[in-house]
Amino acid sequence: MKDPVIVSTGITYDRDSIEKWLFTGKNNSCPVTKQVITETDLTPNHTLRRLIQSWCTLNISYGIERIATPKPLISKPEIEKLIKDSSSSYQNQVKCLKRLRQIVSENPTNKRCFEAAGVPEFLAKIVSNSVDTCNDLCQSNMLENRFDSSRSLLDEALSILYHLDTSEEARKSLLNNKKGTNLVMTLTKIMQHGIYESRAYATFLLKKILEIADPMQIILLERELFNEVVQILNDQISHKATTSAMQILVIICPWGRNRHKAVAAGAVSMIIELLMDETFSSERRNSEMAMVVLDILCQCAEGRAEFLNHGAAIAVVSKKILRVSQITSERAVRVLLSIGRFCATPCLLQEMLQLGVVAKMCLVLQVSCGNKTKEKAKELIKLHARVWRESPCVPRNLYASYAARTAR
Numbered sequence: 001m002k003d004p005v006i007v008s009t010g011i012t013y014d015r016d017s018i019e020k021w022l023f024t025g026k027n028n029s030c031p032v033t034k035q036v037i038t039e040t041d042l043t044p045n046h047t048l049r050r051l052i053q054s055w056c057t058l059n060i061s062y063g064i065e066r067i068a069t070p071k072p073l074i075s076k077p078e079i080e081k082l083i084k085d086s087s088s089s090y091q092n093q094v095k096c097l098k099r100l101r102q103i104v105s106e107n108p109t110n111k112r113c114f115e116a117a118g119v120p121e122f123l124a125k126i127v128s129n130s131v132d133t134c135n136d137l138c139q140s141n142m143l144e145n146r147f148d149s150s151r152s153l154l155d156e157a158l159s160i161l162y163h164l165d166t167s168e169e170a171r172k173s174l175l176n177n178k179k180g181t182n183l184v185m186t187l188t189k190i191m192q193h194g195i196y197e198s199r200a201y202a203t204f205l206l207k208k209i210l211e212i213a214d215p216m217q218i219i220l221l222e223r224e225l226f227n228e229v230v231q232i233l234n235d236q237i238s239h240k241a242t243t244s245a246m247q248i249l250v251i252i253c254p255w256g257r258n259r260h261k262a263v264a265a266g267a268v269s270m271i272i273e274l275l276m277d278e279t280f281s282s283e284r285r286n287s288e289m290a291m292v293v294l295d296i297l298c299q300c301a302e303g304r305a306e307f308l309n310h311g312a313a314i315a316v317v318s319k320k321i322l323r324v325s326q327i328t329s330e331r332a333v334r335v336l337l338s339i340g341r342f343c344a345t346p347c348l349l350q351e352m353l354q355l356g357v358v359a360k361m362c363l364v365l366q367v368s369c370g371n372k373t374k375e376k377a378k379e380l381i382k383l384h385a386r387v388w389r390e391s392p393c394v395p396r397n398l399y400a401s402y403a404a405r406t407a408r
Contacts, residue, residue, distance in 0.1 A: 003070045004049050005042035009033045012045045015070075023112065023167050044070070074103055074110050079117035090153070093126065097156045104163055115170045123161040124174050128186045130154035155198050158190065162201045171212050183209060184225065191228040200241040203232050207244040210251050219256035226258075226265040233270050242280065246289045253296045260302055268297050268306035268313075275316050287324045291317075291331035298338045307335070308343060318357045322369060330373040333364065337380045349387045358391050 003015040009030040013021075021027050022037065029036055049069070056066040079100075086096035100119065103110050114120070130153050166174075174183050187209070190202035206225075210218065232245040249267060253259050262268075271290045274280045281287045294317070297303035307313045314336070321332045336357060339348075352358060364377040381388065 001048070001052060002067045004045040004052070006045050007042060008037050009035045012048060015042060018042065019112070071106055074113060076113055076117045079103075079113060079119060083117065083119070083122050093153060094156075097126075097153070097160060101156070101160050101163075104160065111164055111166075114164060115166060120161060120164060120166050120170050120174055121177070123157045123164075124177070124183055124186075126157040127154055127161065127190075128183070130157070131186050131189050154190070155195065158198055158201045158205070162204055166208075168212050171209055175209050175213060175217065185222070188222070188225045188228050191232060192224075196237045199232065199235075200238050203229075203241045203244045203248070207248050207251070210248060215255055218252050219258065221252060221258065221261070223261050223264065226252075226261045226267070230262070230265045230267050230270050233267075233274065236280075242274075243286065243289075246286065246293065249293045250289050253293055259297050259300050262293075263297055263300065263302045263306055266306075267293065268303055269310050271297075272307075272310050272313050272316055275320065276312060281320075281324075284325055284328075287320060288327045288331075291320065291328045291335070295331040295334045295338075298335050301342070304339060304343050307339065308348070314339070314352060314357065315355050318355060318360050321360050321364065322367065326370050326373070329364070329369050330376070333361070333373050333376045333380070336361075337376050340380045340383055344384060346387070349384050353388055353391060358388050 001012075001014040004012050005015045005018065006012050007018060007030060009032075011030055011032045013031075018031075019042075021031060049067075053066055053069070056064050060066065082096055082099060086093045100114075100123075104114070177183065184206065187202040187206045191199050191206070194202060229245050229248050232241055236242050249262060253262050253267075271294050275287065275290055281290070294307075298307055317332045317335050321329045336352075340352070358381065361377040361381050365374055365381075
């Protein structure tokens with residue numbers, strides 16, 4: 001233990017451990033007594049901490065380091081007063097944001113108190129108001145220094161909001177804001193007009209918000225959001241921002257007509273280009289997410305059409321099979337099966353043969369790569385066994401299967 005605290009049941013735990021249990025693990029019971037913890041306020045156990053520090057001091061000759069005395073936590077009334085005082089002027093808002101950043105950096109434990117005092121909502125309001133102010137100033141051509149001041153306030157609030165690492169409950173509260181603030185639309189505007197750093201933070205926050213969104217909220221997302229997510233992928237402002245943008249597509253594309261919105265935004269060609277980029281595709285997780293999204297998009301006719309419009313698409317997807325991971329191979333085979341099933345023409349089937357797709361499908365059947373992947377590969381070969389019968393790599397038993405099926 002480094003910072004012993006007492007919960008409402010009277011049991012003492014280390015602060016980091018019990019906070020992870022209560023807030024990250026979404027548990028509400030005491031690990032020892034199994035009683036429900038009604039109050040989440042944690043009381044420092046100063047007596048036990050001093051005993052631990054004394055023991056560390058006595059055993060310093062054995063290499064034991066004395067634990068530091070934790071910095072006192074800020075109280076909820078202090079934060080509430082700080083927020084209230086900030087409303088009087090722009091200068092006070094700046095001072096408030098600087099103080100909030102300092103508090104967060106001094107002791108991460110203060111984050112829970114921040115949520116109880118309504119800091120996430122306060123920061124989201126500043127971000128939303130600053131975006132509206134920036135838009136108004138741009139449209140009315142007002143003074144540049146006022147524009148810069150609104151933008152700097154936005155950037156600072158956005159950065160603090162991201163570093164707060166809010167809980168799921170706090171994110172739901174921001175998403176379902178009852179005061180009319182549409183945080184998703186606000187973040188979309190920042191991704192469109194913000195500086196690089198703010199665009200990155202907006203992407204990170206958008207990913208966290210959408211992770212806890214209801215299906216209906218995801219279905220109703222505007223096309224503008226899809227355009228900006230794809231633009232983040234195109235600009236590659238940072239490795240983390242690119243990854244977050246891809247995760248957003250994984251979250252939102254399966255719902256409703258979102259795959260059509262993503263296709264219209266140019267997601268298919270963008271993903272193929274990223275798969276061709278060694279910097280992006282060298283990381284296994286990136287290739288997996290890209291292939292998952294590509295598989296989802298190719299489930300609609302518009303997605304398949306965009307896929308075929310890219311000259312390197314078939315070769316890029318085929319190349320990833322058996323080279324990255326089982327997930328990537330399975331999704332890549334599904335993509336090629338969708339193309340082979342719904343878009344087959346003599347010219348396309350000949351191209352697939354020349355690019356080695358048929359040989360790769362046959363290889364999939366011979367190696368250990370998962371039953372689902374093998375079934376999809378076998379299905380693709382059977383679909384066009386008559387056209388590909390001249391290929392020396394196609395097993396003879398598949399010809400027999402095709403003959404039996406056509407006879408029926």
